[in-house]
Amino acid sequence: MDVRAAGADVVLMDADDRLLTKVGIPASGGAVPPIQRVIACAVSRLGADPGRVTHATLSASRSMSDVLEQRAVSRVAVVRIGWPLTGAVPPLSTWPGELRRAVSAGACTVAGGVEYDGRMSAPLDETAIARFLHSVAGEADAVAIAGVFSPIDPGHELAAAAVVQRELGREVSISLSHEIGSLGLLGRENATVLNAALTRAAGKIGDELRAALAHESMDAEPFFAQNDGSVMALEHALRFPELALGGRAAAGMRGAAYLSGVGDAVVVSVGASSASVGILVNGYPRETDVPPEVEGIRMGFRAPAVAEISVGAGGQEFVTALHGAIARTWGAPAVLPLVVVGEGSDLVPEEVPGVSEVMRPAEGDVACAIGMTIAPVSGQADVIYADRGAPWARAVQEARSLAIGRAVVAGADPRRVDVVEVTELPLFSLLDPAIRVRVRASGPRM
Amino acid sequence: MRLDASNLGDYARGCALLGAGGGGGFDVGLLMALHAVEAHGPVALVGLDALPDASRVMLCGIAGSPAIADERIWSGDEGGRLLTAVEAHGSGGIGALMCLQIAGAGGVLPVTWAARLGLPLVDADARGRAFPRLQQQAMHLARIHAGPLVLTDSRSTVVVEAADGPWADRLAHGVASALGGMCAIALGSVSVAQARSAVISGTVSHAIEVGHARSGRGARDALGAVVLVEGRVIDLERGDGRGSAVVQTEGTGTRQLRLEFQSDYLIAIDDGAVCASVPDVICVVSAATGDPLAIERTRFDDRVVVIAWPAHELWRSSDGLSLAGPAAFGYDVDHVPLSHARS
Secondary structure, eight states: OOEEEEEEEEEOOTTTOEEEEEEEEBTTTTBBBHHHHHHHHHHHHOOGGGOOEEEEEEOOOOHHHHHHHTOOOEEEEEEEEETSSSSOOTTTSSSSHHHHHHHHHEEEEEOOOOOSSOBBOOOOOHHHHHHHHHHHHHTTEEEEEETTTTTTOOOHHHOOOOOOOHOOOOSSSSEGGTTOSSOOHHHHHHHHHHHTHHHHHHHHHHHHHHHHHHTTOOEEEEEOOOSSSSSSHHHHHHHGGGTTTHHHHHHHHHHHHHHHHHEEEEEEEESSEEEEEEEEEEEEEEEEESOEEEETOOSSOOOOOOOEEEOOOOHHHHHHHHHHHHHHHHHHHOOOOOOEEEETTGGSSSSSSSSOOOOOOOOOGGGHHHHHOOOOOEEEEEEEEOOOSHHHHHHHHHHHHHHHHHHHTTTOOGOOOHHHHEEEEEEEESSSSSEEEEEEEEOOOO | OEESSTTTTHHHHHHHHHHTTSSOOEEEEEEEHHHHHHHHOOOEEEEESSSSSTEEEEEEEEEGGGGGGGGGOSSSOOOHHHHHHHHIIIIIOEEEEEOOOTHHHHHHHHHHHHHHHHHOEEEESSSSSSSSSTTTTHHHTTTTTOHHHHEOOSSSSSEOOOOOOOHHHHHHHHHHHHHHHHOOOOOOEEEHHHHHHHHHHHHHHHHHHHOOOSSSHHHHHHHEEEEEEEEEEEEEEEEEEEEEEEEOSSSSSSEEEEESSSSSEEEEETTEEEEETTTSEEEEEEETTTTTTTTTGGGGTTTEEEEEEOGGGGGGSHHHHHHHHHGTTOOOOOOOOOOSOOO
16 A cells, blocks of 8 residues: 555455556645545445455555654653763754754763773763653653664663563653664664654554554454565564655555566656655665765764655756756666656656666556565665674674564564575774674565 | 855865865865854964964864764864863963864764854864874974874773884774773974974865865866876776775776776886876865765776875975875885876
């Protein structure tokens, strides 16, 4: 179910990824159609037997953006671990004041953390954390915890989470930075706070989805589109709602890859008011080199490298903007094909400079919905290993196990999960050689 | 002139370019400086000519790996601790701060310290570019002893007396390593009169001008840089603190440029002949973004532009070359001045 401002596209596909039927549901009054209505419409117009639907996948990108725009966010208590250091840029000090006030229930920096080689800097000050939590107990719906060098050793973040559960109970949602981002304290902390801020909204969307499925007697497993072009089970999305941001754009690219049969291409997805341009590498959307920004704040999570351009009235102005976006995204005259999908694909001319050919696959108008329906579940590990005499091969092996484990937690069938991508980046800027290993594992849904 | 929100972005960008992208920690350094000037007011930028002869200047910066600050962000009060220790060791009151090294994060950090201390920053530095060894700075070249050496990470402060040259360098790096990979450093203080005779003037305002240029061409003009080659990285080898890269032009008439590096690019070899060498600055710029590519971020197949610009003349004297020329880095080649090279 591709839900967006202009309405919703729903597709029904069989176990061999063949499209059975599709339906478009118009928006009412410019608002995102409620999930209940989308599913009810789909059942009646697709003629699907609700009992036979096994998986239902939704893109929550639009809803999450709306939540943020309307400031319908959870109030987050922020715990940074690293005192007496890090004070030169306090938590959330780079956030615009109005957003900070809407999101933050308070912030503290406590002693603890580790050095770049995993050596403990200071014992975790659990008393200070407890004291801080008492002071914000009435205000905070969620807690974000970010510790210095936690991607190298998350121990203090885990211990701090235990303090939160003791003091505020097991119901409050906790976001731990080492599960959200890699090195770079500010970006990772910002992303963790944003994740925590979206947890209540994610819960509501999850409840609506479950209720809507139950109402139609549809016993389908609910999934959400993720920002890397894969999907994740509902439970995983409730803990990591930030993964759903960018999910729609990524799903469109996966759909384009699937429908066109190419793994490496430039993809443009043309909607009613805007078009997005991205690059497919090996069937997955290429990710940004620099951290993405949300409302001008650097967020240390991964995101598809997608350029947005306005459709406007179409015509030459749109074509020129498209050329510019393609050149910027690829950075050189590309020998890649251009795959055009989306309801407005007619606006792209037959001849586009800088690409080898222009492909318009059948069913491209529902590429997003198809992309999220056929996508596998994936889990990622992004870890740093400081060289402490351990052979790097073991580091890679540990990262692979972590990624596979996360894919399973996100809803992949454990019998069919495989590692699909391994990147090893030696880090030379630290004094002792260290290695950063990024692994993606994916598999079909359970 | 003042350093404030209107020009700190340009300044940080200029420091990054002057450092050829190496070291890391610029983004955090800039955010720190912006936060500090907002809280404490802008930092006055003063030329050495505008300060009284007897006034004392503290030479300060970073030892170790500045990229650690991307995680273990500074506290901001390192400058105050350095100053307290330097003044306590008998040199008298410090009237201004000066960057040990303008290039890289070491140019930006003293702005935060100056803002918090309410002191001006001198429009000068002791290197003009990035160098790895502590003694590779103008005071040492001029045989002016600036002491004591003070190191701090806001948790511990270490004062080292009567060490100079390579000994000070060894101790500084040992302390930085013990303090978690990075710490703040002060090379004591010098009088303005001493500084005037030795340092490189105008480098802070020069960095602002370089950073202000919005195009690659504009930045190269501001730096006085020439393009050595434009192409793809076709070979990259690293090991044991040094390495080499080969950049090959695309299209017809392929040329190859070989680059030798340690923590910075040091030698450029075109068709078997050295065409650029340290102390002149060699910088690899990403063709896609126009930003300098640090050695640790350069990858096989990257599309790059290799540029070079001359070092300040003080490094090209015979004393300067023995301290900072190719031989000082272990290369058995003579320095080839950039102006004589094929561009």
